[in-house]
Amino acid sequence: MTASIIKLTSTPADHHLAKMAAVALGLSVLEGAIPTPLPGVKPGLANIVTLIVLARYGWRAAVWVSLLRVIAGSLLFGNFLAPGFFLSLSGALFSLLALAASLSLPARWFGPVSQSVLAAFAHIAGQLLVVFLWLIPHSGVAYLIPVFATAALLFGAANGLIAAHFMDNARDNSAESPS
Amino acid sequence: MRRYLRPGDWLILLLGAGIIGLMIQVFWQGGQANTVIIRAGGKVFLEAPLSRDREIEVPGPLGQTRVLIEKGRARVAADPSPRQYCVKQGWLSQAGEVAVCLPNEISVELSGGTNRYDSLNY
Missing domain, CATH: 2.60.320.10 (N-utilization substance G protein NusG, insert domain)
Structure with missing residues (x-):
């Protein structure tokens, strides 16, 4: 019997997902440098990557990239398992569910902007749920909901447009077309 | 910018704005007395x-x-x-x-x- 060696085999697809997650991570670090007027109001630039991955490689790949980004990001920012981590996690999970639902919308009528806006609303819904159920169980939180919702609409639309722009460029540059 | 927005996207954006309007009504004017x-x-x-x-x-x-x-x-x-x-x-x-x-x-x-x-x- 030989000594057991644990060898993780990785496919080129895994490497690709990891690269995408790394790009998303870079964007979240970049965005951490942008000052915000209210904690919790962030552009969510990393979601641009999620949108592109969703369009090209499907929902499962988007789940991988999004969750890898949340977990690796929390290690990077030093808030793994801290309240901020659970806020990101619930936001990401809700967004992914919204994205899964958005895939059933006819692609002829609904593009990345719709997906992005829906995901952004789901994101704040997930976060506010954690805030309300766990962190601040006070009805005063409701007062901030319109602010977060407005931010979600604006940043969701902006991220969707950016993602659409990138995908358009990619289509022009190669024969490969996003599904 | 226009070519990135499909008709349904406008619908979603309008719907989102409408929902925000509704939220402002509900969450910010809840203190209205009658x-x-x-x-x-x-x-x-x-x-x-x-x-x-x-x-x-x-x-x-x-x-x-x-x-x-x-x-x-x-x-x-x-x-x-x-x-x-x-x-x-x-x-x-x-x-x-x-x-x-x-x-x-x-x-x-x-x-x-x-x-x-x-x-x-x-």
């Missing part, structure tokens, strides 16, 4: 809607207190109490606001909306 409760000597003297303008005379141990309801607001217009705090308080427009006239034992309180705070305790 009724006034006047108490004299601890007992409810009158409960009236704020929608109808009227003037009410409330009898207390010192004399008559005059309460004015106008344009969805209410105030104590005149009161025989010496310090006149409730008169100086002016118009009450948010749910939960209270004007108390002592020692004439009369209070004017606004209620209604979804989230009501007790402005004496809160």
Whole structure:
């Protein structure tokens, strides 16, 4: 019997997902440098990557990239398992569910902007749920909901447009077309 | 920019804006009052809607207190109490606001909306 060696085999697809997650991570670090007027109001630039991955490689790949980004990001920012981590996690999970639902919308009528806006609303819904159920169980939180919702609409639309722009460029540059 | 937006995207954006408008209505105007409760000597003297303008005379141990309801607001217009705090308080427009006239034992309180705070305790 030989000594057991644990060898993780990785496919080129895994490497690709990891690269995408790394790009998303870079964007979240970049965005951490942008000052915000209210904690919790962030552009969510990393979601641009999620949108592109969703369009090209499907929902499962988007789940991988999004969750890898949340977990690796929390290690990077030093808030793994801290309240901020659970806020990101619930936001990401809700967004992914919204994205899964958005895939059933006819692609002829609904593009990345719709997906992005829906995901952004789901994101704040997930976060506010954690805030309300766990962190601040006070009805005063409701007062901030319109602010977060407005931010979600604006940043969701902006991220969707950016993602659409990138995908358009990619289509022009190669024969490969996003599904 | 136009070619990135498909018709359904506009729909989603409009829908989102509509939902935000609704949220602002629900979460920011929840304190809007719709009724006034006047108490004299601890007992409810009158409960009236704020929608109808009227003037009410409330009898207390010192004399008559005059309460004015106008344009969805209410105030104590005149009161025989010496310090006149409730008169100086002016118009009450948010749910939960209270004007108390002592020692004439009369209070004017606004209620209604979804989230009501007790402005004496809160």
